[in-house]
Amino acid sequence: MKTVLFLALLLVGGLGYSQTTVNGKVVDQNNEPIPGANIVITGKTIGTTADFDGNFTLETSEIPPFQLTITSIGYSGVTEEVTSNNQTLTIVLAEAQTFLDEVVISASRTPERIFESPVTVERFGIQDIKHTASADFYDGLENLKGVDVNTNSLTFKSVNTRGFATFANTRFMQLVDGMDNSTPALNFPIGNLVGMIETDVQSVELLPGASSALYGANAFNGILFMRSKNPFDHQGLSGYVKRGITSQKAAGDNPYTDFGIRAAMKFSEKFAGKVNFGYLKGTDWAATSEVDKTRVGGTRADLNYDGINVYGDEVSANIKSVAETLETTINPETGAPFLPAGANALVPSVEVSRTGYNERYLTDYNAESVKADWGLYYRPFEDDFEISYVGKVGTGTTIYQGTNRYNIDGFFQEQHKLELRNDNFFVRGYIVADKAGDSYDMVFTGININRAWKDDETWFGEYTGAYVQATLGGATNEQAHAIARAQAESGRYEPGSPEFKAAFERTIKDPDLSTGSQFRDASKYYHADANYNFSHLTDFADIQVGGSYRKYSLNSFGTIYTDYDGAIDYSEFGVYTQIQKAFEFSESMNLKLTGSLRYDKSEFFDGFFSPRISAGLTLNRDHNIRASVQTGFRNPTTQDLFIGLDAGRAILVGSAPDNLDRYSRNFDVSGAAQEGLGQPATITQTGRAAYENSYKLSSVERLAETGNPAELEVANPDIVKPEQVTSVEVGYRGKFDKLIVDFSAYYNQYKDFISQEVVIAPYYGTVGDGSLSVAAIANDDYQAYSAYTNSDVNIGSYGASLGLTAQLFGGFDLSGSYTYSKQDFDQEANPDFMSNFNTPEHKFKASLGNTDLFENFGFNLAYRFSDDYFWEATFGNGVVPEFHVLDAQINYRVPSIKSSFKVGATNLLGDEYFTAFGTGFIGSMYYVSWTINNL
Template identity: 60%
Template sequence: MRAILFLSLMMLGALGFSQTTTSGTVVDHNNEPVPGANVIIVGKAVGAVSDFDGNFTLKTSETPPFQLKISSIGYTDTTVDVTSNNEKITIVLDESHTMLDEIVISASRTPERLFESPVSVERFGLKEIQNTTSASFYGGLENLKGVDVNTNSLTFQSINTRGFASFANTRFMQLVDGMDNSSPALNFVLGNLVGMNDLDVQSVEILPGASSALYGANAFNGILFMRSKSPFDFQGISSYLKTGITSQEAAGDNEYYDIGIRAAHAFSDKLAVKASFSFMEGTDWYAVSEEDLTNPGFTRTDPAYDGLNIYGDEVSTVLNFDTLAGLPPGTVGSALVSRTGYSERDLNSYDAQSVKFDGAIHYRPFADDFEIIYNGRVGRGSTIYQGANRYYIDGFSLQQHKLEFKNNNFFIRGYITAENAGDSYDTRFAGINVNRRWKGDTEWFTDYATTFIGAKLGVGTGVQLDDASAHAAARAAADTGRLIPGTPEFEATFNSVISDGDLTTGARFIDNTKLRHVDANYNFSHLTEDFADIQVGGSYREYELNSQGTIFTDMDGAIPYAEYGLYTQLQKKFMDERIKFTGSVRYDKNELFDGFVSPRASLTYTVGENRNHNFRGSFQTGFRNPTTQDLYIGLNAGRALLVGAAEDNLDRYVVDVPLSTNGAALVGSSTVTMTGRDAYENAYSATSVEQGAPAAVNTPLVKPEKVTALELGYRGQLGQVVIDISGYYNDYQDFISQKIVLAPKYGEAGDGGLSLLALQNGDYQPFNVYTNSLADITSYGVTAGLEAQVFGNFDFGVNYTFSDFDFDETSDPDFQPQFNTPKHKVKASFGNSELFENFGFNINYRWTDGYLWENSFATGDIPSFSVLDAQVNYSVPSIKSIFKLGASNLLGEEYVTAVGTGYIGSQFYLSWTINN
């Protein structure tokens, strides 16, 4: 079908092949080439882009005379006349008088100067991509002000703004050419694992804060916009090769490499195609912490040891040795005992890989701004994800296919996103079930108890051991014959476990979830420009959950549900265009919840004789629908059962749970059946049980959360200095949260009798439930940045971010806010792209304050850290190449951004980029 579409477009495009060719060179006043300059026919969507040497060739069916408009960021636009065919021209661009002339689209869904944006926007363009000190453009986003990046692994970085961060960052949206790049099942983005090729990125914009009025649900904390290069504007073949090492104390020095290629060609001013491919492979950061966060100070010799990056030791039970031996109470005693676990490095290959392909056909049937685009993106990779557990994402793939119709005034696009979890598995359950495949829990704890009792009583030896020696002997006896990592027996069992999708016996999770999305926008500004700029738009999205019961409660087939939204926006300028008002409102409806209206209003005021000072203020609202997991998850995470809060999910999740010896005698069965309804309607607060005063709770089902955001800001230029300051205040309602509750396996919570006996016997089931916090939650912050040219043509920048939050803990004692954001951050940069002919450099420094990390996997303090990145680059125009030597974390001071991940070491690289 795609081949037929391609051939049809080729035949149609052949009807309009070029009759006029114009070529030339774009330079500055020093006669230096200006690469990446846009050369556009005035009044047409036809043009070209200057190459590495500033050269361009434009072919068009337009007959001279006509005009060309030439533009480039940092320069003033200019227009030249073309009077004949095969004309060669030289265009000289003047440096612009302001450093805020960059054009952004995200803030208002329409092109506008960054200087006049009604809200905060961060932009990362071609120059910044070329000069980044990171090994990839995506890593370079960490140096933008107000941006937080939590590093999950080498190929999985999670971007966030304005607090409440996690690796499963469902409050932050990422759009690639208008397509939501998040996983349909997980509802968050896996960094750039299956995102964009460095060579195809034209610009990146980050819009911090609530943006639901234009972008709907999930545009809650902010949006990352990535735009690719059009094959009409950026033609030719480009490639890069990067190689180097990653260095970490735990993993040692390991090679990595990254290659990429992009090819684009315009067959005429009607038809253009492009394709890009990249492949990256390396070794991930090892996670090797053996700290027991539940029992500080415990080591592997302690009977109840539960190490952070040790898996299998989560399986534990209280062994009453006196009862088991029929001895009087107090003779031998009792103890909490856990099984012996495996280190994460024994359960994880740490292979990091990313493979990305992108292809597009652009067709302009009338050789004007009306364009039809087919875009297909396919990504595949391996990485590590930390959620409730640590997961090895092995061979995960995500593909997106889009068909879009657009011109300067409208677009309508539809796309489908489909994912496949590949051979991914849960490392915690890999450890648990490798143990169980070798020896069942009952047999192992029986062996342990028998040996411990004998050692304490001196059976067979006449020597009575102390507790520590008896526990050591008991563990050694119970572990006799245990599978040893690296042996054929272990490998065979391990491979069998990670191929099994039943978490009672295996560790694999299966996911083939799909998302279908359609959105449209029409800008009436060409019709209403005398009054105001007016836009209307809308979107429709449908989920199809399909995990075959390994993540969701979809054992009986896929679970579908849908949502839609409609919005409008008006922009009006007053007082000689010094005041700009922007107002918008959106209505969204998810079939599981009531509809929600989210308005936004902003005002900007430009002052100064040269219009170089701009003040802005905005009122925004945002909302976030519960995610697919919040609604339909049904997953055993080891320490707790995760149950989604959709009404129809409560009875879909059914599980048999074991009883204690006393409980089995009381009930007359070794197991009981529980449902998700027990979690929400028949449970005790975990906190109250820990405090010794059990309190029954009925947990309300989850509903959408809301935020009201206020922002004030200033942008201005004083000579060569640009200042950008903003402050915000967010007030949240119905903040979506997770809580741990304990459901008694018999009795009714609050009955004052049987259920309390269940708690006493240990016959309760921990559930992780999804609901909305009762707490009053607010967050606030300030971001201030300064950019300047110093010492002639050196670029210098420094910025500071303050972030904090408040909530009334007494109103919701079980609420875990998971703000996970440092209170203070400082970032600085210094560089020169032309220190001398063809040679440039750049340095980035980041300091991050310590903060508390709260997550379902682990909670703990993150120490403050400093990171220095640097690169030097050398251009060789004769071969259209740039060579770059760089390092991330040059000083080698290893750090983490979350509890439980591997420490981040250093990354050293050498790259060669050709003709980009």
């Protein structure tokens, strides 16, 4: 009832009597209309926008005379005098000198010319979105200088800058209208799966590199800002529909649909609202690699085969150890051991894996996204003070690759924000909540379908017994292994059979990873932040202060985190300030200095200061030299702290102080008891063993090769703490006649780099004791853990980007960029450490387009080249070959129906490629789109 009354008051308060009406049209120097131009009463926020034909009507209670300010991106703004009611104006905007005059907000949390930004910033505006050669605006980010976009699936792409990227990209932040788009459960952005509708995007800004001084912990390696259109400035009904096909060798040709609609209305000078809806459906890029991910050149004929996109074959055992156990285990049916004494002498000491299922049998590759958002905006004083409520919901189906491959089916996320703001301050609070839907782990689906028809003990027992019998019968080693696998595979559920389908359905609905693969989640976080800019109160300098607070509530029901007995709650906060001072030495030279400082504190760690100092020197307006030094930090993520997940090859265990004992598991050590090693039949091991009683994986591997116990090295990694980076950057932006140059170079030095280290924890004994723990390793009585820790090795990275933009022959836009990225790290000296740099050393991008090749007709071509690079992540490591991609589109505008039509193709050359080890090859997409009234 209170909500209804509040909305009623807003509506009543918005009813006003408009005394003055102004009509007009906004055109360019060629008398062509400028759709979407902003017309605002100077000094106020009262205004309107031009329609598709450039026409506008402004109704206001202001009494003439007053001034209008008319602006549009890509054009120089003008002011016009209104002297009477019902006045009609024709406003001509001249094309802006360069894109350097465009205004950005993200670099300093205050509007400034991109030319004068103290740090590197990339911008993707409305016109760029309209003319991108990519299938949608989010994919168009791939063409920005210095940006890497890793394709997880058709509907999930991960944006990154300056290296150290995985799909779980916790070093990069993504904000939509000031709200963090990271999922509470996974703690990183999931692309645009539940994000923005294309026709509602006002602008996209991207800050590469550390931005912690203003934006906090997760803005460590870069930050992406997406701003939507305010209904006070952008009214009307607009929408788009795209139809086409995706084409991939593995999946064939499949239909693709993308639809979006936006409705916005300014009811009065006080009240406005909008609503958006989007729907996308297609077929994902199928992942079909059968290459062995643990051995170069491995094939399905290998005994211990582990295919990249084959699941269930992760389960393996040493059949000699199995034979030794069978010699001492009594068969209840016969009263004798399963194998006669001495049989193990016939069995070689080799690892054998179970036969797995290809990924295509464990998912339908459905890619889908359904999202909606709405907003109510209230300006009680008809000025720049605004109160707004924004709600967002989205659900989708996609493929996510982390430690394993996951089918994200029916994932749901919602956001709700309440914000008060004007030109000098904002205060906002929002909540982000998610639900996992029917999502499941495809690796454990394969494992547990296998176990549904035959448990591991029976399978390996049958394999070993059949091998012994075949050997005794005179078979060769190769023949004996073939006979053994055939025997063990008897009764296997074949894909498509009723038995397979039933086991599949049972498995994906069971959250117990010993028998199922479903992961459940209903996590959320609460966030509040505020900022005040004192620039209107002091002439000395522009001063800002602000702060933020966040509370996490993790609730995966024990399927991801160690929240078996209820939600895990923890919080963090931060405060910051910034001072900017401009010094004008002459009409042709000025200097702007910026200093920022932020303090952040998590309840688990000591507080941390993040300073930034930058200087920008402008010469003759057309040349700007900038330099900055800044530090950033990153708090350990929710997974770093509280995960407790058996991923098959290793158990992932977070290192929050109270998490080490949360994860526990019972292990069978009956063999050690029978050998007289003084052990019980079973032991309970907690996650603490990974951090306090473990060996380095590489040393265990050397022991297996040499048999020398002296090879063992104690691991015992420290529990995780915040990661830090110091970044030095220099840059130049300038204009030479029609050529625009943008250059930047940086060096990053990392401290306490957060990583995962695989360690081996023996079930009994104390590491380094030289006896009992060595016996445990020799008996295969140990567990592999993936521990979250900090590296004490020196890690750095450096790189540079150069962008050139020019307009040729009066209308052709030509641009190109080159980016160099390099890691400064000695891998050979640190074999147990994975930095996950995952970035090509060389990237080149270029585009050529003309928005008016002839009347109402335009085109755009975009080319990308990526050097080959090595991808390393918990799912697997491998080389990503170099690739060349060409996207293209032609478009035709029909002003009479306020529409534009586009025909486009991505990866027009048809050379399939991938950007990360283990994912499906990216094919081509061909589409036709119709966009109407997109101002």
